[in-house]
Each structure stands twice: as C-alpha cells, then as structure tokens.
Amino acid sequence: MNDLTIDVRSLRKSFGTRRVVDGLTLQVERGEICGFLGANGSGKTTTIRLLCGLLVPDGGEGTCLGLDIRRDAAQIRRQTGYMTQKFSYYEDLTVRENLDLVAGVYEMDDGAAAVDDIIARMGLASYETQLAGHLSGGWKQRLALAACVLHRPKLLLLDEPTAGVDAKARREFWDLIHDLAGEGLTVLVSTHYMDEAERCNRIVYLAEGRIVVQGSSDEVVQRAALVIFETMGEGIDDAARRIRRMPGVEAAAVFGHALRVAGGDRVALQKAVDAFPTFEWREAEPRLEDVFIHQLAYGETTP
Amino acid sequence: MNGFSLRRLAALLRKEWIQVRRDPMTLRMIIALPIMQLFLFGYAINGNPKHLPTGLLLAEPSKYERTIVTALQNTGYYDVKLFSSEAEAERAIATGGALFVINFPANFDRSVDRGETPSVLVDADGTDPTAIGSATAALSAVVSGLNRDLPPIRQAQPAQQPFQFVVHARYNPEQLTVLNVVPGLICIVLTMSTLVITALSITRERERGTMENLIAMPVRPIEIMLAKIVPYIFIGYVQVVLILAISAVVFGLPIRGSLTLLMLTLGLFIASNLALGLTFSVVSTNQMQAQQLAQFTLLPSFLLSGFTFPFQGMPVWAQWIGELLPMTHSIRIVRSLLLKGNGFAAIAPELWPIALVTVASIAMAVWFYRETLD
Numbered sequence: 001m002n003d004l005t006i007d008v009r010s011l012r013k014s015f016g017t018r019r020v021v022d023g024l025t026l027q028v029e030r031g032e033i034c035g036f037l038g039a040n041g042s043g044k045t046t047t048i049r050l051l052c053g054l055l056v057p058d059g060g061e062g063t064c065l066g067l068d069i070r071r072d073a074a075q076i077r078r079q080t081g082y083m084t085q086k087f088s089y090y091e092d093l094t095v096r097e098n099l100d101l102v103a104g105v106y107e108m109d110d111g112a113a114a115v116d117d118i119i120a121r122m123g124l125a126s127y128e129t130q131l132a133g134h135l136s137g138g139w140k141q142r143l144a145l146a147a148c149v150l151h152r153p154k155l156l157l158l159d160e161p162t163a164g165v166d167a168k169a170r171r172e173f174w175d176l177i178h179d180l181a182g183e184g185l186t187v188l189v190s191t192h193y194m195d196e197a198e199r200c201n202r203i204v205y206l207a208e209g210r211i212v213v214q215g216s217s218d219e220v221v222q223r224a225a226l227v228i229f230e231t232m233g234e235g236i237d238d239a240a241r242r243i244r245r246m247p248g249v250e251a252a253a254v255f256g257h258a259l260r261v262a263g264g265d266r267v268a269l270q271k272a273v274d275a276f277p278t279f280e281w282r283e284a285e286p287r288l289e290d291v292f293i294h295q296l297a298y299g300e301t302t303p
Numbered sequence: 304m305n306g307f308s309l310r311r312l313a314a315l316l317r318k319e320w321i322q323v324r325r326d327p328m329t330l331r332m333i334i335a336l337p338i339m340q341l342f343l344f345g346y347a348i349n350g351n352p353k354h355l356p357t358g359l360l361l362a363e364p365s366k367y368e369r370t371i372v373t374a375l376q377n378t379g380y381y382d383v384k385l386f387s388s389e390a391e392a393e394r395a396i397a398t399g400g401a402l403f404v405i406n407f408p409a410n411f412d413r414s415v416d417r418g419e420t421p422s423v424l425v426d427a428d429g430t431d432p433t434a435i436g437s438a439t440a441a442l443s444a445v446v447s448g449l450n451r452d453l454p455p456i457r458q459a460q461p462a463q464q465p466f467q468f469v470v471h472a473r474y475n476p477e478q479l480t481v482l483n484v485v486p487g488l489i490c491i492v493l494t495m496s497t498l499v500i501t502a503l504s505i506t507r508e509r510e511r512g513t514m515e516n517l518i519a520m521p522v523r524p525i526e527i528m529l530a531k532i533v534p535y536i537f538i539g540y541v542q543v544v545l546i547l548a549i550s551a552v553v554f555g556l557p558i559r560g561s562l563t564l565l566m567l568t569l570g571l572f573i574a575s576n577l578a579l580g581l582t583f584s585v586v587s588t589n590q591m592q593a594q595q596l597a598q599f600t601l602l603p604s605f606l607l608s609g610f611t612f613p614f615q616g617m618p619v620w621a622q623w624i625g626e627l628l629p630m631t632h633s634i635r636i637v638r639s640l641l642l643k644g645n646g647f648a649a650i651a652p653e654l655w656p657i658a659l660v661t662v663a664s665i666a667m668a669v670w671f672y673r674e675t676l677d
Binding site: 049052053054055056073074077078080082084086087088089090091092093097100101102103104105106107 | 515518519
C-alpha cells in the first residue's frame with residue numbers, strides 16, 4: 001500500500017505543435033507540500049490542469065488520490081481543491097455568497113456551518129458581506145483559498161497563489177498552507193518566490209515540460225554544485241556588467257552592497273574573478289535563488 | 304459525479320439570480336427596451352405585398368363575376384380561389400389561409416343591370432393593416448373596369464358605378480397599425496433581451512476566467528445551462544406583462560383569446576430563444592463572436608418574420624427562411640390569440656416548429672459543451 005497522493009508517469013500534452021508537458025513523471029506523498037518552480041511557459045499550469053482533469057493528457061498515465069486521471073477525472077475533482085492563477089470566483093458576489101455557492105455545488109450537508117467555520121478560520125469575518133471584486137489582492141487570494149478548501153479536499157492544487165500579493169499577506173497565506181498540510185492535506189503549489197520554495201518539503205523544477213531537478217531545498221542546492229564568489233566595495237555595478245561577459249560566469253548580480261558571481265566550473269570562475277584584482281573576493285554558500293537563476297539561464301542542462 | 308442534482312442546480316440558480324439583480328445595466332435594458340420599442344414601432348411601417356390569398360364565395364353563377372375576378376387578379380394583389388361554403392371561408396380567414404374573402408350576393412347580375420349598384424362584401428383580415436392596405440386601395444379601379452361589359456343602356460350613364468365593394472376589416476376594424484405591431488413586438492423584445500443575454504452568459508464566464516473554476520467543481524453541463532436559462536424565463540414573462548399592460552392601456556389592444564394559452568405558448572418561445580442563445584454562447588470563444596451570432600439571428604427575425612414587412616410580400620425563398628425562425632411562428636400565434644381570439648386548434652401548427660428549434664438547440668449546446676479546457 002503506497003501512500004502517494006499523486007503518482008503519474010510520462011504525462012504529455014501539446015497545444016498545436018507546441019509540447020507543453022513532455023514526459024513528466026511525478027510522485028507526491030500524502031501530506032507533502034510540493035513546490036513547482038520554473039520559468040513562465042515551463043508547463044506548471046498545464047501540469048496542474050492535467051492532474052485535476054481540466055485537461056486530458058495526450059499521453060502518459062497515472063493516479064491522483066488513487067483514482068485514474070483519465071477515467072475518474074470527475075471523482076478526482078470532487079476531492080481536489082484547485083486555486084486558479086487568475087482569481088476565478090465571482091466578483092459580483094459577496095465573500096459569503098461565493099462560499100455558499102461552493103458549498104451548494106459540492107452538496108455539503110453542513111454547508112452553512114462549514115462556510116461559517118472557514119470564514120472564521122481565514123479571518124474573513126469582517127469582509128463577508130463585501131463584494132469579492134472590491135477586495136484587495138491579498139484578501140482575494142484568501143477568499144480563493146477558503147473556497148477551494150471549503151469542501152475538505154484531500155489534495156490542494158495551487159497555481160501561483162501569491163502572485164502580486166504583499167510580503168505579509170504571503171507569509172500569512174503560507175502559514176495557512178502549513179496548517180492545512182499538518183492536517184494531512186497534500187499540497188502542490190507553483191511559485192516564483194524563493195522564500196516560498198524554501199517553505200516546501202520538496203521542490204520540483206520544471207523546464208520545457210520536463211522535471212529538471214527535484215528534492216528538498218538543501219538537496220537541490222547541493223546537487224546543483226554551484227560555486228559562488230562574493231565581493232563588496234566601490235564600482236561593483238560596473239564590475240557586474242563586465243564580469244557577466246567572462247567565460248565561466250553564469251550569473252552575476254548585485255544584492256545591496258554585495259556582488260555575487262555564480263558558475264558551475266570552479267577553475268573558470270576563479271580565473272574570471274582573478275581578472276578583477278582590485279576587489280577582495282571570498283567564496284560564499286550557494287542559495288536556492290542562485291540555483292534558480294542558474295536553472296533559468298541553463299534550463300536545458302540536467303544535473 | 305452522479306447525474307443531475309437539484310441541490311447543485313439550486314446553488315447555481317441562486318448565484319445567477321444574484322448576478323442578474325446586481326447588474327443594473329441589464330435590469331434597465333429589460334424594462335426600457337420594451338417600452339422604447341413599443342413607442343418607436345407603434346407608428347406605421349409600410350409594405351406593398353402582392354398575390355394575397357383570396358377566397359371567393361358565390362351565391363349563384365354570375366356573368367359579371369368572371370370579369371371582376373380577372374380584374375382583381377390583374378391588379379396583382381389578389382390570388383383568387385373559389386370557396387364552396389361560408390364555413391370554409393371562415394376557417395381560412397381565421398387561420399391565415401386567406402387574407403380576403405369576396406362575397407358576391409344573390410341576384411348580383413340583375414342588380415347591376417338595373418343600376419342598383421349592389422354591394423360586394425370584402426372580408427379582410429385586418430390584423431396586419433399594411434399587408435392589406437394597398438390591395439384594398441386597388442379595389443376602386445376594379446369597379447370601373449366592369450363598365451365595358453355592361454349592356455349599352457347602362458354604359459350611357461357612366462357617372463353611376465355598376466356595383467360597389469364594401470370592405471369589412473375583421474379583427475382590427477379601425478385598421479390600427481399598432482394593433483398589428485404589438486403582438487410582433489412582444490416577440491421581438493423577448494428575442495432581443497433573452498437571446499442576446501444568454502448568448503453572452505457562458506462566454507462571459509469564459510472571458511472572466513470563472514469558467515475554469517466552475518468546471519473544476521462537480522457540476523453537470525445541463526445544470527449550468529438550466530441555471531442560466533431559468534432566471535430569464537422569469538424576466539421574459541415580466542416583459543410580456545409590461546408590454547401587454549402598456550398596450551392595453553395606451554393603445555387599447557384587445558385580448559380576445561385565452562391569456563393562459565398565450566402565456567404558455569410564449570413560455571415555449573422564450574425557451575427557444577434561450578436555448579438558441581446558449582448554443583451561440585457554447586460555440587463562441589468570446590463575447591464578440593456570441594454577439595455577432597445573435598445579431599445574425601436577430602436580423603432575419605426582424606425582417607423575414609412578418610414583423611417589419613408583411614410575410615405575403617416576400618419572395619418564396621425568403622418565406623422559407625422565415626418559416627425556419629421561431630419568431631415567425633410566434634408572431635402568428637400572438638396575433639391569432641390576441642386579435643383573432645382563436646383557440647388552441649388554430650395555433651397548433653405553429654407550435655411544433657418552435658419546439659423543434661428549441662430541442663435542436665439544446666442538443667447542440669450540450670453536444671458542443673466541453674467539461675475540460677481542451
């Protein structure tokens with residue numbers, strides 16, 4: 001008896017001649033928070049839609065919640081909460097009316113009580129009579145999360161849930177996600193934010209519809225085997241511009257007062273920084289963000 | 304996901320109803336459109352249809368009758384057919400089989416020869432005054448055409464008419480155009496509001512991105528569609544009552560037939576529009592396309608249904624197109640019920656084409672509706 005909530009093999013999906021998902025194999029354990037990373041157009045949204053039956057795969061097979069993703073799409077949808085990238089509840093309905101609709105459509109026997117509960121839990125009480133269209137971005141996301149966990153799903157699919165939301169709201173949002181995961185809910189969440197990726201149990205990095213690297217945040221950083229040099233001082237902006245063109249340098253970026261230079265080849269990178277002797281270089285620990293930028297630039301290289 | 308669920312439908316219906324109520328523009332349109340149209344179209348629309356079906360009733364054989372009928376045919380307005388009984392004539396004019404019945408009295412020839420100027424009764428279907436207006440006007444030329452055939456002694460007195468036509472406009476004796484327009488207008492307004500609004504309904508969900516969420520939830524296509532249709536059936540009835548009330552009070556529209564029967568048949572007509580609108584909404588990818596499809600139906604419904612121009616005035620191919628439109632049949636039903644006071648038997652032949660379009664549309668909408676985003 002395996003405890004995999006998501007278990008899919010070789011999923012493929014094309015739109016026209018473009019292969020958006022190209023042989024994706026993914027396993028997510030029950031209760032896990034799995035982060036989906038990757039550039040725009042790398043197939044994150046399409047994969048999520050394939051998993052909840054909104055799209056029919058061209059090829060591949062597998063199960064979600066033990067149900068066949070082709071044959072049992074309708075049953076998967078019943079037990080899945082899907083939060084779309086774009087706010088997709090009704091802006092001309094109030095917070096409570098939107099939640100009432102969801103409770104009704106899922107035929108919940110304790111609909112009214114469940115709506116009361118979720119409003120209290122998500123801190124939506126002071127907004128419940130407001131039109132969804134009048135909510136700010138952060139509160140809209142919170143309403144959407146409330147609506148997609150209302151029917152007590154076993155799997156939560158979140159497609160860039162915090163895009164365009166301020167840091168405080170994002171932090172609170174992630175606290176809620178961890179609460180839900182603690183109750184046994186499996187969460188698959190796509191994001192572009194590093195701090196969010198670091199809060200996932202596992203990161204899956206997608207490029208061109210395929211998984212390039214996956215593992216815990218630490219494992220991903222380790223496996224990328226990046227070398228980082230860091231320096232400070234006058235003229236780092238100018239140095240960043242010039243060092244970027246040197247062989248062996250894959251990324252060079254200024255963070256505040258520090259210039260970070262990254263590359264996969266230690267010898268070549270050492271040579272590059274030696275060409276700037278006026279600066280005092282020291283080696284630094286690679287961070288997830290360095291790996292992410294490295295992957296964005298060299299998405300095709302497999303670890 | 305099990306089949307149809309009333310609970311899910313109820314939840315969706317509540318949502319649709321709230322959305323309708325919160326859309327002040329649509330609400331204003333629903334009230335303002337019929338009133339505006341009623342007053343705009345309340346004024347004369349001209350047409351000059353020819354070859355109107357005409358029945359002939361002869362009390363006895365007549366030597367002048369053939370000349371008069373030939374002259375009537377030659378005006379181009381009358382296609383004359385002999386009726387054998389008054390009952391047949393009555394039925395024909397009630398069901399629209401004939402727009403005129405020409406009734407030659409007994410002793411017609413003798414009265415003409417004696418210079419008594421006998422009367423030929425022309426029963427006209429007055430429900431559409433524009434359809435019969437020009438034809439009625441052409442009658443006077445026919446009268447003088449008989450002069451050549453008269454005996455010499457009568458030809459010496461040309462000042463005197465040999466006979467006269469007495470036109471009796473049935474159903475709409477005052478020949479009020481508005482009485483013809485109102486029944487048509489009920490159908491036009493219903494089509495304009497219900498067809499266009501439902502045509503936009505599903506594409507709007509798609510454009511706002513709410514469709515993705517809706518189909519991610521366990522709802523059946525038929526539930527979504529019924530939820531979209533039901534509020535507008537109610538709204539359609541509000542419009543019908545509004546138009547009938549204004550027409551009765553302001554224009555003195557008679558309601559001669561059964562009001563219950565009228566409401567029931569209009570329900571079918573409203574359903575046909577909503578079903579057609581939904582089909583447009585399902586096959587379109589955006590609101591613009593849906594709008595255009597709706598216009599594509601509205602235009603012939605205006606022009607070829609007998610609303611703007613008399614149906615008999617159209618070429619045969621246009622009449623065939625007209626027969627395909629629910630509007631054409633619905634206008635006939637409403638005129639028949641309101642002005643002629645007919646019962647179910649008279650309107651039954653007009654009901655099945657509307658039902659056919661409705662069923663075909665719903666089948667198409669369900670066929671083309673996709674439960675995935677593919």
